[in-house]
Amino acid sequence: MILEKEQILRYMRHIILPEVSGPGQKKLLESSVFVYGSAVKEASALIYYLAASGIGHIYCYFQDRNGYELLVENVRDLNEDVVISLIDEKSWCEGQVKDVTPIEGFVFRILLTNFKRKDSIGQHFSSFKKYEHFLPTLTIVENGWKGALCLLNSPEKLDSFTSSISKEFLDNKLEHRECLSEVDGSILTASLLSTYSVVEGIKMCLNIGRPLEGILYSDLSAMEFKVIGYNDIERLTCLLLDNAGYEEGKATEHKKFADSKVLIVGTGGLGSAAAYALCLVGVGTIGLVDYDRVEISNLNRQILHSASRVGMPKVDSAHFFLKRMRPELKVITYDTQFNKNNALEIIKDYDIVIDGVDNLQTRYLLNDACFILKKPLIEAGVLRFDGLGMTIMPGESSCYRCIFPEMPKPGSIPSCSEAGVLGPIPGIFGFIQAAETVKLLTGIGITLKNRLLFFDGLNSEFIVSELWKNPKCPLCGEKPLINELVEYKFVCDNNN
C-alpha cells in the first residue's frame, strides 16, 4: 500500500515530521487498536484522536453505549480511511484478537475506566491473564479531576500491574469521590489522559521516542503531574482519593457555570478540543472566531471538522458539530479575521478568552487586548510533539510579553505547517485550556497562573515551572510602553 494523493494531504502535518514520514503513516494506517471504555461519552475524545491520527482499525467495546451512533457517524466523516467497529463483551473478554481479520500490523489496547463502574473493571483486569496473545496495554483510571495513565508494554508489567490493581478493586478500597465543584472533572481527565495515550500508542507503533515509564498521575484541579512506580498502587490510591487539591467552588462570587460565556479565538487544533470539552461539561455560551475554511490537511488533528465540510467556514463547521453534540449550547460565530480593529469589540462580552491561534501576531494582539479589558486569557501553543500552556490573569500574573516582550523576527520560529504537529498534541492542550477555564469559572483548584506547563511528547514528560511578572514588561510592567492596541506586523502565512 502506498499513500494516495488525498492521504498525503490529509496526513501532511504528520508526514513532515521526520519521526513519522510517509512510511510511518502507512504503518499507522495498518495498525489496530482495541478500546475498552466505560462509557461512549468519556471515550469519545479518544476515538476521535485515534481516527484523526489514522490508526487504521478501531475495535471498541463500551459498557454504556449511549451516543455510539453519533460518534461513529462523526468518525466516518472525520476519516474514511479508518474502520471502526463495535465488538461484543464475549469477544472483548476472551481477547479474540485472531478472530478479527485482517490484523497484520501493530496491535495495542487502550483501557479507559472510571471508579463508578469498578466491578467490571476488576473483572477485565483479571481476564487479561487468560489472553493467549500479549497486547501492549495503555490503562487509564479516572476519578473526577484526578487520574492515572500507565503503559504496560511487557507481559511482566501487565501481570504485576493487573494483579495489584485488581486486588485494590476487589478489596473495594477504591471509592469514587463525588466532585466538590459544580462541574465534574471526569470528562476532562478522561479526555486528556486518553488523548495522551494516543501519543504513546503512535510512539510504540513507530518505535520512536521514549515510552512512558511507570504510572503517570495527573491532577487537573491543581495542574500537577507526577510519575510513580508500577507497583506503587497503594500510593496511587492515596493520590487519587486525596481531596487536598480541591477547594469548594465559591458559588456566590461566580456566575452559574451554565451562564458563562467563553470566547475561543481559532477553531483549529487547540480550539477544536477546547470547544469540544467545554460543550460536554456544560458551559453556557461559546464564541468562535476564525476566518479559515476547512481543509483536508486540518483533519489529522481538528476533530470538530470533517471531510464532508471541507471548504466550509471553520466557525460554521464547528457550530454544526457542537450543536449536534449538545443542542442547548449557545454558539456565536465570527467568520472574520481577528484584528486590532475588532478585537476589543469581540472580546468585551466574554468572561474568559482561550487562545487557539496558530500565528504570533494574533497571539500578541490577544495578550494586549485581554490586558486592556482585564479578561483572563488561557494560552497554549503546540509544535511537533511538544506544547506549552499558561493562564494569564491581567495585572495579577505574568503575561505573554513578560516572557517574550517583543515579537520574534519572521522566520525565526517555525510554524506547524513548516515543522508539523502530531494530531493528539493540540488535543491535549485544548483539554488543558478547557480545564483551566472551568476552574476559573467555578473558583476551584489551582490554575496555571504564574506557572508554565511544558509537555514533551517524545520523552513522555510534563513539566510545570514557576513564572514571575516581569517589572520591565512593556505591557504590564512598572513603566508600560503599550497603552493601546498597536500594529502587529509579523506575518506568518500558514498556508504556504
Ligand SMILES: [Zn+2]
Ligand atoms: Zn507582562
